[in-house]
Structure formats: C-alpha cells, structure tokens
Amino acid sequence: MVVAVRLLILALFLQYRIIHPVHNAVGLWLTSAICEIWFAFSWILDQLSKWLPITRQTYLDRLSLRYEREGEANMLAAVDVFVTTVDTTKEPPLVTANTFLSILAMDYPVDKISCYLSDDGASMLTFEALSLTAEFARKWVPFCNKSSIEPRAPDMYCAQKVDYLKDKVQPTFVKERRAMKDRPGVMQDGTPWPGNNTKDHxxxxxxxxxxxxxxxxxxxxxxxxxxxxxxxxxxxxNALVRVSGVLTNAPFMLNLDCDHYVNNSKAVREAMCFLMDPQVGRRVCYVQFPQRFDGIDKNDRYANSIRVFSILINMKGLDGIQGTDKDSKEILFDEKFGKSSTFVTSTLREEGGVAASSSREALLKEVIHLGWIYGSITEDILTGFKLHSRGWRTIYCMPKRSAFRGSVPTNLPDRLNQTLMWALGSVEIFFSRHTPYATAARK
Ligand SMILES: O=c1ccn([C@@H]2O[C@H](COP(=O)(O)OP(=O)(O)O[C@H]3O[C@H](CO)[C@@H](O)[C@H](O)[C@H]3O)[C@@H](O)[C@H]2O)c(=O)[nH]1
Structure with a gap:
C-alpha cells in the first residue's frame, strides 16, 4: 500500500517536472529531470526485490543430533577460514590478531577448522603478530572453551563492562580471566619485512x-x-584457495576481512544448518550474515549504521528470490561460506583440478568456477552475480547474536574512499562482460 502511494506521488511529480520545463534554465532543468527519473527508476527496481522477504530460523541442536552423535566420529564438515590484510597502517596487526583469536576459539571441532591469513602487504609486522597470536592462542582458546564466553576476540571481550565478582562465578574463573586480561602485548615495532618490497617479493x-x-x-x-x-x-x-587446496582442502570456506571478528562462536554451526542440510544444502553456494559494526559514533557522522539497518528488508527480500549478492552500495562486509567445490579448491591442470585432456575453451570455462572473478574492485559482488547466474542459491542468515562484527571508517577521507571504491566497482561490473543484464539476455 505504502509503495503504491509512493509510486503514485512519484508519477505525479515526474509528470509535473516534465510538462513544466524551466525555459530560462533549460540545462539545469534537463539535468535535474534526468537525475530524478534515474532515481525513480532505481527506486522502482529496489522495490521489486522486496516482494517475498524471508526470515530464517536455525536449530543448532538438530544439527548436533544429526552430525555429532555420541560414540561416533564427528561428521560436521571442515572449514577453511580466509582472512585478508594488506596495509598495517590502516589495518593494525592487533586487530588482525583479535580476529584470528576469535576464529581459533570458535565453538567448532578444532580439527575441522583451518585459518589462513593472506598478507598482501608482505609485512614482517603482520608475520610476527601472527606468530605471537599463535602463542597466545594456546592459552586463550582453552580459556574460551572452558568458560563459554562471548565474544571470543580478546580485546572486545575484555572491553565489556561486566562485573564477574557480582555474578558469583567460580573463583578460578575470575583468576583465569584476570590472567587473560593481563596478557602481554602481542605487537612489536613496525619494522618492515627485511629484504622485501611489497610489490616485488x-x-x-x-x-x-x-x-x-x-x-x-x-x-x-x-x-x-x-x-x-x-x-x-x-x-x-584465489591464492588462499590454492594454498588451502593443497594443505587442508576443506569442503567449505569462510571469508573474513581482517577487521571482522567472530562475535558469535556458533557462527559456523549456524551456516552449517543450511549448507549441510540434505535438501537445501545442495542448491546453496554460500551463506551470508548481516553486517554489524563497532565504533559507530553517537551521531553516526559517516552514515555507517544506515547501511546496516535500511538494507535489512532488501536482503530478506533478495533471499526470497535467489539470495543476496555482496552489495557494495550499503554493505561493508559480509561473511560468506562457499562450497569450495563450486570454486574448485585445487587449481588448474597442474594441480589436477581440470582434466589434462580439457580443451582451452573447457579450461577457460572452468577457470570461471575457480574462484573470485577478476575485473572489478568489488570482486565479491561480481562473484556473487556469477554464482547466481549459474543457478546457485544463497542464504541470508540472521542469528540472534550477530555472527561477526567489524569496524567502520572513522574519518571522512576513508569513508569517501570506500564509497568511491564501491561505486567504481559497480560501474566496472555494469560495463564489463559480466554485467548481469548481458548475462540475463544471453539466457
Ligand atoms: O590489495 C588488496 C586490497 C584489499 N585487501 C583486503 O580486502 C579487504 C577489504 O578491503 P577494504 O579496502 O578494507 O574494502 P572495504 O570496503 O572495507 O571492504 C568491503 O568491500 C570490498 C569490495 O566489495 C570487499 O572485498 C570486502 O569484503 C568488503 O568488506 C581487507 O581485509 C583488505 O585487507 C587485500 O587483501 N588486498
């Protein structure tokens, strides 16, 4: 009803705009009329996706009943977790370390989780930080498992203002918690990786x-x-897909930015409710979680929360059609689980991923299945489109406790750069051979 009323008002407004040209400023009138028509068109497109919103419910106990039977081997699927980082000045290694600790401490069988960090900055600092993270994990992970705390990113956990003495928890827990809070700093100085150039190594x-x-x-x-x-x-x-294909080759992957930590230790289980479902799972290529952010100031100066809340209905609506694409317009990050088999974890011919007898055409066709698609700086949106155009379905999952949380740009230049990057990425996709319109026309 609201949409119909808005549509009517929009039609009346555009009619007025078109039949009342401003003769002494034709250029301005024409520009504003074109912009308004374009906005109206994009608004209508936006409405179309909202007809069938879906809210999903997961039953973690049933997942356990099916795949974690007592006395039998645990049948939950293995997951390779990929985290990317590139610039230690913008993405402090301490943030990356927190993300890794939250992943390592997830509530999932340890032998089924493998974490990979891709360091595009080839930074010695990141390398050292990961080494120290591994050391600290030996204390942190058992502590988390024993105490069932949330979130399992140490900085975010310790920043919570909870009075543990008041809750009359076990004295040993209070002692252990203090030991975790007083952990030694994991960062050292910012010495660059010796002998390496970030562009040539x-x-x-x-x-x-x-x-x-x-x-x-x-x-x-x-x-x-x-x-x-x-x-x-x-x-x-794609480098991570290839390395993990050789080292662990899990059937599923989880992909996170370095400043996105696991806020709900059962996040992987939530996703597995769909991916390992005997019926739904066969058609699903990834599960996407809503964007949640820390560090948004009270007045939300850079409009970071708008993109969190206003898109919710769009995402639920898209889920009702075929699933959400990674959307750069409003979403900053999402976490997705993809079936590696979709991406073919081991690589091309030399790795045995594609038969040696394959023709060049067949090979090229397979390459498209092999990972994140090149050609746009918003590679996730592009890859999402491609997966949908191949008939895969995606799921939008909203657990009560948000699965992951990330950080937002806290100054104007960074926010503008980010928005510019998303806009450019979308334009790149629009004019590329992967444009969804061309794909739809080819079908
Ligand atoms: O050459 C690069 C550039 C970026 N990154 C990593 O990619 C992630 C996202 O990059 P960023 O510049 O922070 O972009 P954002 O706008 O913050 O990220 C959102 O938008 C991107 C483009 O759509 C997606 O790739 C991200 O998943 C999504 O969170 C970060 O972990 C970076 O470390 C690299 O690994 N190598």
Whole structure:
C-alpha cells in the first residue's frame, strides 16, 4: 500500500517536472529531470526485490543430533577460514590478531577448522603478530572453551563492562580471566619485512599451528612481481584457495576481512544448518550474515549504521528470490561460506583440478568456477552475480547474536574512499562482460 502511494506521488511529480520545463534554465532543468527519473527508476527496481522477504530460523541442536552423535566420529564438515590484510597502517596487526583469536576459539571441532591469513602487504609486522597470536592462542582458546564466553576476540571481550565478582562465578574463573586480561602485548615495532618490497617479493607460506589441540594457522603472502597484476583482494583470495587446496582442502570456506571478528562462536554451526542440510544444502553456494559494526559514533557522522539497518528488508527480500549478492552500495562486509567445490579448491591442470585432456575453451570455462572473478574492485559482488547466474542459491542468515562484527571508517577521507571504491566497482561490473543484464539476455 505504502509503495503504491509512493509510486503514485512519484508519477505525479515526474509528470509535473516534465510538462513544466524551466525555459530560462533549460540545462539545469534537463539535468535535474534526468537525475530524478534515474532515481525513480532505481527506486522502482529496489522495490521489486522486496516482494517475498524471508526470515530464517536455525536449530543448532538438530544439527548436533544429526552430525555429532555420541560414540561416533564427528561428521560436521571442515572449514577453511580466509582472512585478508594488506596495509598495517590502516589495518593494525592487533586487530588482525583479535580476529584470528576469535576464529581459533570458535565453538567448532578444532580439527575441522583451518585459518589462513593472506598478507598482501608482505609485512614482517603482520608475520610476527601472527606468530605471537599463535602463542597466545594456546592459552586463550582453552580459556574460551572452558568458560563459554562471548565474544571470543580478546580485546572486545575484555572491553565489556561486566562485573564477574557480582555474578558469583567460580573463583578460578575470575583468576583465569584476570590472567587473560593481563596478557602481554602481542605487537612489536613496525619494522618492515627485511629484504622485501611489497610489490616485488616471492610467495611466502608459514604454518604456525598444526595439530589436534588447536585449529591450523597458516600465514600466506602471495608472490608479487611488478609486471603482473595481482588483482587485489580477488587475487589474494584465489591464492588462499590454492594454498588451502593443497594443505587442508576443506569442503567449505569462510571469508573474513581482517577487521571482522567472530562475535558469535556458533557462527559456523549456524551456516552449517543450511549448507549441510540434505535438501537445501545442495542448491546453496554460500551463506551470508548481516553486517554489524563497532565504533559507530553517537551521531553516526559517516552514515555507517544506515547501511546496516535500511538494507535489512532488501536482503530478506533478495533471499526470497535467489539470495543476496555482496552489495557494495550499503554493505561493508559480509561473511560468506562457499562450497569450495563450486570454486574448485585445487587449481588448474597442474594441480589436477581440470582434466589434462580439457580443451582451452573447457579450461577457460572452468577457470570461471575457480574462484573470485577478476575485473572489478568489488570482486565479491561480481562473484556473487556469477554464482547466481549459474543457478546457485544463497542464504541470508540472521542469528540472534550477530555472527561477526567489524569496524567502520572513522574519518571522512576513508569513508569517501570506500564509497568511491564501491561505486567504481559497480560501474566496472555494469560495463564489463559480466554485467548481469548481458548475462540475463544471453539466457
Ligand atoms: O590489495 C588488496 C586490497 C584489499 N585487501 C583486503 O580486502 C579487504 C577489504 O578491503 P577494504 O579496502 O578494507 O574494502 P572495504 O570496503 O572495507 O571492504 C568491503 O568491500 C570490498 C569490495 O566489495 C570487499 O572485498 C570486502 O569484503 C568488503 O568488506 C581487507 O581485509 C583488505 O585487507 C587485500 O587483501 N588486498
């Protein structure tokens, strides 16, 4: 009803605008009329996606009943978690360390989680930080598991103003908690990685944790050469897909930015409710969680929360059609689980991912399945489109306790840069051969 009334008002307004030209300022009138018609058109498109909003419910106990039977081997699927970082000045290693600790301490069988960091900055500082993170994880993860705390990112947990003495918790817990709070700082100085140039260095892989007590933890910095495009985050993600394909090759992957920590330790289980569902799971290629952010100031100067709340209905609506694409317009981050088989975890011919007898055309076709698509700085949106155009479904999952939380730009230049990047990415997709309109026309 509201939409119909708005549509009517819009039609009357546009009719008025068109039949009343401003003769002494034709240029201005024409420009504003074109802009208004364009906005009206995009608003109508936006409404179309809202007809069938879906709210989903997960039942974690049933997941456990099906896949974690007593006396039997745990049947939950393994997950490779990918985190990307590039610039230690904008993405402090301490933030990345928190993200990793929250991942390592997730409520999921430890032998089924492997964490990978892609360091596009090839920074010694990040490398050192991850090494110290691995050390601290040996204390932090058992503490989290024993005490069932939330969130499991140490800084965010310790920043909570909870009086544990008041709650009459066990004295041992209070003591252990204090020990965790007084942990030694994990950062050292900002010495650059010796002998390396961020734009020209060999590939680097270091396994920090491996075994049955903690999840695997691997540092990766993909090879960079000045004469080759490395395709920014898409290239970094594909490097991780290839490395993890060789090392752990889990059937699912979780992808996070370095400043997005796990806020709900059961997040992976939430996603598995869909991905491991015998019926729904077969058609689903990823599960996406809503964007949630810390650090938004009281007046929300940079409009960070608008994109969180106003898009909720759009996301639910899209879920009712085929699922959400990664949307750069309002969403900053999302976390998604994809089936590696969709992306084919091990690589091309040399890794046995594609039969040696494949023709060049077949190979090229497979390459499209092989990972994040190149050609746009908003590679996640582009890849989301591609997956949808191949018939995959995606799920929008909103657990009561938000699954992940991230940080937002806290100054105007960063916020403007971010918005510009998303806008450019969308324009790139629109004019590329991957444009959804061309894909729809080809069908
Ligand atoms: O060359 C690069 C550039 C970026 N990144 C990483 O990519 C992530 C996102 O980059 P950022 O510049 O912070 O972009 P945002 O706008 O904050 O990120 C949102 O928008 C991007 C483009 O749509 C998506 O890739 C991200 O997942 C999404 O969170 C960060 O972890 C970076 O460290 C790299 O690994 N290599």
């Amino acid at each position: 060999p590939g680097m892989i270091q396994v920090f944790l491996q075994g049955n007590e903690l999840p695997n933890l691997v540092y990766v910095s993909g090879e960079k050469r000045p004469s080759f495009l490395h395709h920014k985050r898409a290239g970094a993600m």
